[in-house]
Amino acid sequence: MTIEQIQEELIDEFSMFDDWMQRYEYMIDLGKSLPLIDEAKKTDDKLIKGCQSKVWLDAGLNGEKVNFKADSDAIITKGIIAILIRVFDDQAPEDILSAKMDFIDEIGLKEHLSPTRANGLVSMVKQLKLYALGYQAQLNS
Amino acid sequence: MFDVHAIRKEFPILSREVNGYSLVYLDNAATSQKPQQVIDAIVDYYSNYNANIHRGVHSLSQEATDAYEAARKKIQAHFSVKHSHEVILTPGTTHGINLVANGFSSLLKEGDEIIVSALEHHSNIVPWQMLCERTGAILKVIPIDEDGVLKMDAFDTLLSKKTKLVFVNHISNALGTINPIKYIIDEAHKYDAAVLIDGAQACSHIKPNLAALDCDFYVTSAHKMCGPTGVGMLYGKEEWLEKLPPYQGGGEMIAEVSFEKTTYAGLPHKFEAGTPNICGGIAFGVAIDYLNNIGFDAIAAHEEKLLKYATKKLLAIDGLKIYGTGTQKTSVISFNIEGIHPYDIGTIVDKLGIAVRTGHHCAQPIMNFFNIPGTVRASFAFYNTMEEVDKLVSAVERAKMMLQ
């Protein structure tokens, strides 16, 4: 699926809920299915700065696609990363780089888009894109 | 008679909604809300007598100067300060601490010791570390015990002839512990060390008598005591303020200026360079009147009830642990629930209209001591109610259900 298709799918899923409680409960469930990073790989260089909770993000290149793994010590943050990874995992670097983030608003998590928000969703997206940028350069060289 | 519901009506913000619920504001340790009287004073100043002070001969400037200086006198009286020129109006606690730390650069030498407590806000740690870097002085730390209480026996052994300065907060912002500052001041004075008390968290709960305390410096911020942001007090004993060099240069703080030599103005102007927060200073005075009208005994009694009730109800939640369990504390409850990140709890209760703080509360050393990433902190003011405690407790229970 393309990034846009996955985003549409998420918007569909979240539209089934009528209140924030259900949305958060679903997000927390998604967090539980997150592809976790090995404990040994939870090193400081994988930590994303700017979050009140700890967030580790790791990436690898699989052919021409990028794979992501992540973890957090806070469960809501984990849910947010799970959503991001579902969107960006196994995609080509240039698609990741050009992806829009409007869907976050549409699934009712707009409050997490503020750059000052302590969970650092914005920092996570930046880090995902930085990985993509690195792999793009690697693939083009 | 103390009537919390009548008091709440004086705070316009307390009747607003957040996320579809009536706001329950329990982040008073970060900043307090403002009563209509303070808001009106700000509007009145800008509507009727805004002018620059201390320099104009015109009437408007005179009016503004009189109001500003009257506020200084009010602050002086409130804190039982001997001379009004010992009251320096600053942009807040952080500024006051930096002013003193900067001033001591020229008074300290390598090997001198300064003592801080393990309960400090970053504002009362970093300026002293910077001072140590500049002077070669050594920073010593008074440790805390498992209750989050300073170990006074350890303090006694830290004190020596080398001690030049001691800095502690009156009340810890992260845990609410009230520190034994009278003891600390008296002991430090036996070694001729100067003592600075960070009163940022204290002045909304108690009315410190600085003459009786006999500390050398006391700093606080108006915004924690129903006043506006960007203004605060630095109290310093006259002899210390005379000794310290000016912090910033500029207008207001000079007597004569030429390119050969400038002489500084006397106290308090020596430390008040530039146009001050005139409106803020005046509104600070109004906030002090407001608090005194309610009365600090009534405030303390109501907050004590809130603290007791909230502590009991929260502790009934399975797995909930409170940090800061000394007998001397104000209406601050810092807690975690086993297995749940404080950030998660904060996010859920916010969705229910409840404002609490999560994180390290600018006091990372305390969090490291307890080996936790942070806490959820509910801090109560005199305008909070028992019903709001109930709402907090049921929101935390709901969060726990969702998150576990």
Ligand SMILES: Cc1ncc(COP(=O)(O)O)c(C=O)c1O
């Ligand atoms: C104990 C303590 N010291 C210093 C400060 C800093 O105060 P301000 O930000 O008003 O300068 C605070 C504010 O949170 C505090 O609680």
